Amino acid sequence: MAEEKKGGFFSRLVSGLTKTRDNIVSGMDSIFHGFTHIDDDFYEELEEVMIMGDLGVQATYDILDDLKEKVKERHIKEPADCREILIESIKEQMDVGETAYEFEDKTSVVMMIGVNGVGKTTTIGKLAGKLRAQNKKVVLAAADTFRAAAGEQLKEWANRSQAELIGGQEGSDPASVVFDAVAAAKARHADVLLCDTAGRLHNKKNLMEELRKMNRIIDREFPEAYRETLVVLDATTGQNALQQAKDFNDVADITGIVLTKMDGTAKGGIAVAIQAELGIPVKYIGVGETIDDLQKFDADAFVNALFAKEDEN
Numbered sequence: 001m002a003e004e005k006k007g008g009f010f011s012r013l014v015s016g017l018t019k020t021r022d023n024i025v026s027g028m029d030s031i032f033h034g035f036t037h038i039d040d041d042f043y044e045e046l047e048e049v050m051i052m053g054d055l056g057v058q059a060t061y062d063i064l065d066d067l068k069e070k071v072k073e074r075h076i077k078e079p080a081d082c083r084e085i086l087i088e089s090i091k092e093q094m095d096v097g098e099t100a101y102e103f104e105d106k107t108s109v110v111m112m113i114g115v116n117g118v119g120k121t122t123t124i125g126k127l128a129g130k131l132r133a134q135n136k137k138v139v140l141a142a143a144d145t146f147r148a149a150a151g152e153q154l155k156e157w158a159n160r161s162q163a164e165l166i167g168g169q170e171g172s173d174p175a176s177v178v179f180d181a182v183a184a185a186k187a188r189h190a191d192v193l194l195c196d197t198a199g200r201l202h203n204k205k206n207l208m209e210e211l212r213k214m215n216r217i218i219d220r221e222f223p224e225a226y227r228e229t230l231v232v233l234d235a236t237t238g239q240n241a242l243q244q245a246k247d248f249n250d251v252a253d254i255t256g257i258v259l260t261k262m263d264g265t266a267k268g269g270i271a272v273a274i275q276a277e278l279g280i281p282v283k284y285i286g287v288g289e290t291i292d293d294l295q296k297f298d299a300d301a302f303v304n305a306l307f308a309k310e311d312e313n
């Protein structure tokens with residue numbers, strides 16, 4: 001039964017990654033089979049496919065250096081034999097230790113950061129739904145007071161997931177919304193407080209100040225709460241998403257990443273770049289627009305699904 005469920009999950013992951021696989025692994029496979037020798041050209045072509053596949057320049061170099069070392073150590077001669085070693089290297093470079101989801105089981109405050117349109121509000125709604133399904137009491141803070149529609153949209157998700165919404169009026173101080181939400185979460189003995197924040201990156205200094213102010217309030221008013229800061233990124237933007245992750249990492253103590261719109265994108269390789277280059281765990285991936293379309297991310301399962309052959313799923 002558990003196996004069956006796992007199988008279902010895995011084959012959905014495999015089909016969701018079809019475009020990314022076509023973009024990266026198909027190219028790699030033609031190199032593994034097209035070359036008769038492992039030489040500089042072979043590595044150069046692999047490098048090109050990996051960089052074009054959004055694995056990130058630094059991550060690509062690190063993965064290939066590791067592959068070269070393993071090929072030497074193990075006296076590998078056949079290009080085709082490099083496939084399994086490459087999979088091993090990618091997994092090793094993506095290793096960020098065990099990913100913790102402690103906030104799901106503790107009294108916690110989750111800050112959600114991300115630029116407009118990446119799917120931040122949708123992700124909060126999905127996460128609220130997931131926690132509500134575990135019978136958790138959830139409060140949502142509409143601290144993205146910069147955009148009127150954000151509050152409205154969050155209200156819909158609050159209704160859908162039956163979470164309580166503490167709303168900010170357009171233009172009100174986000175920190176005061178957070179203050180009210182913390183008071184409400186404590187008064188109602190909520191399990192998780194999810195804060196929707198505006199992430200305007202064009203002014204890093206202001207953003208940093210705004211985040212600092214909100215964090216100070218939470219530290220002061222709710223010191224016992226477990227803290228989580230998740231950055232939401234749109235996978236379809238590829239290298240832009242990687243840059244956003246770097247920028248947010250400069251201004252906040254990020255504990256995890258949510259990669260949205262992984263369904264149907266060819267740029268899923270960005271998950272490799274984020275974990276390998278930044279060492280920040282991708283905690284969830286968004287695989288659609290409905291409340292059930294948020295999955296925990298498992299790097300090994302992701303790489304296996306990416307390299308899965310048709311007859312293996």
Ligand SMILES: Nc1nc2c(ncn2[C@@H]2O[C@H](COP(=O)(O)OP(=O)(O)OP(=O)(O)O)[C@@H](O)[C@H]2O)c(=O)[nH]1
Pocket residue numbers: 114115116117118119120121122123147150153260261262263285286287288289293
């Ligand atoms: N296919 C797909 N679409 C998604 C996913 N997550 C979000 N979306 C869609 O992306 C669009 C933008 O999502 P929002 O949640 O409004 O984005 P946001 O980051 O909150 O935007 P602001 O509220 O403007 O900051 C919506 O149409 C969502 O339905 C996903 O995982 N897959």
